[in-house]
Amino acid sequence: MTLIELLVVIVIIGVLSTIVAVNVLPAGEQARQRTTETQIDMIRSAMQQYRLDLGTYPSQDQGLEALIRAPQGLTRGERYRPGGYLDGTRVPEDPWGNPYQYIIPGENGVPFEIYSFGPDGRAGGGDDISSLR
DSSP, X not given: OOHHHHHHHHHHHXXXXXXXXXXXXXXXHHHHHHHHHHHHHHXXXXXXXXXXXXXXXXXXXXXXXXXXXXXXXXXXXXXXXXXXSSSXXXXXXXXXXXXXXXXXXXXXXXXXXXXXXXXXXXXXXXXOEEXXX
C-alpha cells in the first residue's frame, strides 16, 4: 500500500467517523430530554395522587420530598400512602444529575410546576424542560 492509498483510507475513516458522530450524539441528547419529560410526567402523576389523598399539594417548603416521606405535622397524615407516592427512597434527579425544581403555585394559573434546568444545569437559556410543555 502506498502512502497516498493510506492517506485516502485515513480520510475515509475520518469522514465516516464524523457522519456517525453527527447522527449519534444528538440522539443521546434527545433520549435524555425524553427521559426528563417522562420523569416529570411521573412526578406530576404522583402529585395528583398526593392531592387526591390529602386534599392539597405539598407546600414549597415540603417540596418534592413530600412524595417520598410524609412531611412533619401533616394534616390528615393517616391518609398519606404507605411507602409514599414515588418508588425509591429519594426523588429522582434529571438525566444530567440535577434535582427537579418545584414551584407552587405554578405560572399561568396552574397549581404547580415541575421542571428541569436541562443540559446546562441553570435556569433559563431555552433548554429548561417544564411540566407546562
